[in-house]
Amino acid sequence: MAASSTKKRKIAVLGSRSVGKSSLVVQFIENHFVDSYYPTIENTFSKVVAYKGVEYDCDIIDTAGQDEYSILNSKHAIGIHGYVLVYSIASRRSFDMVKIVYDKIIDFCGKNEIPCVIVGAKSDLQSSSASRQVQPGEAEELAKTKQAAWVETSAKNNVNVGKVFELCLAEIEKRSPRSQADQPEPGKCIIM
Numbered sequence: 752m753a754a755s756s757t758k759k760r761k762i763a764v765l766g767s768r769s770v771g772k773s774s775l776v777v778q779f780i781e782n783h784f785v786d787s788y789y790p791t792i793e794n795t796f797s798k799v800v801a802y803k804g805v806e807y808d809c810d811i812i813d814t815a816g817q818d819e820y821s822i823l824n825s826k827h828a829i830g831i832h833g834y835v836l837v838y839s840i841a842s843r844r845s846f847d848m849v850k851i852v853y854d855k856i857i858d859f860c861g862k863n864e865i866p867c868v869i870v871g872a873k874s875d876l877q878s879s880s881a882s883r884q885v886q887p888g889e890a891e892e893l894a895k896t897k898q899a900a901w902v903e904t905s906a907k908n909n910v911n912v913g914k915v916f917e918l919c920l921a922e923i924e925k926r927s928p929r930s931q932a933d934q935p936e937p938g939k940c941i942i943m
């Protein structure tokens with residue numbers, strides 16, 4: 752059971768259909784790879800994650816795949832601390848979808864930026880050069896313009912899967928009022 756000092760965090764995983772959202776989450780929570788494809792309606796998983804000496808009780812919401820016409824479900828914006836936006840490195844269309852979903856969240860939340868990790872999934876497919884449709888450089892560039900983190904993963908080979916959620920917690924904490932208050936201005940002292 753989570754300790755009382757554990758921080759509760761809600762993370763939503765969004766992106767086009769079949770990019771590997773569920774596989775990423777299942778690999779993170781259950782440590783195995785799902786080879787078959789079952790379209791998700793919605794699943795919430797829980798896991799306690801220790802990061803930088805703090806325990807985070809994370810609810811991870813694996814959503815149904817979105818397309819250009821999907822309306823952002825308010826459940827995926829209200830009460831959400833951080834976002835994992837997934838594309839497949841083998842699908843340019845899914846990369847374009849990340850920008851669309853990002854803008855929908857920004858519009859819904861009425862903020863300039865959100866705690867977010869952009870994830871290039873299925874990195875194992877890069878071994879066949881014909882499969883890669885999104886270059887790391889352009890994805891990194893997109894992440895920079897959105898003040899988001901970026902990482903490529905392979906749920907199949909369990910590469911960078913845990914890192915996604917660590918980066919997401921880092922993006923959340925960076926913006927949390929408490930952690931900003933924890934950073935004293937240079938030259939100033941804190942009275943305890």
Ligand SMILES: Nc1nc2c(ncn2[C@@H]2O[C@H](COP(=O)(O)OP(=O)(O)OP(=O)(O)O)[C@@H](O)[C@H]2O)c(=O)[nH]1
Pocket residue numbers: 767768769770771772773774775785786787788789790791792814815816817872873874875876904905906907908
């Ligand atoms: N090669 C490879 N295939 C993957 C990887 N991750 C997922 N897949 C495959 O891609 C297909 C879709 O994966 P899902 O995880 O179900 O995709 P999803 O984004 O959750 O799909 P929706 O529920 O429709 O939104 C499945 O056949 C997976 O086995 C990966 O890292 N590498």
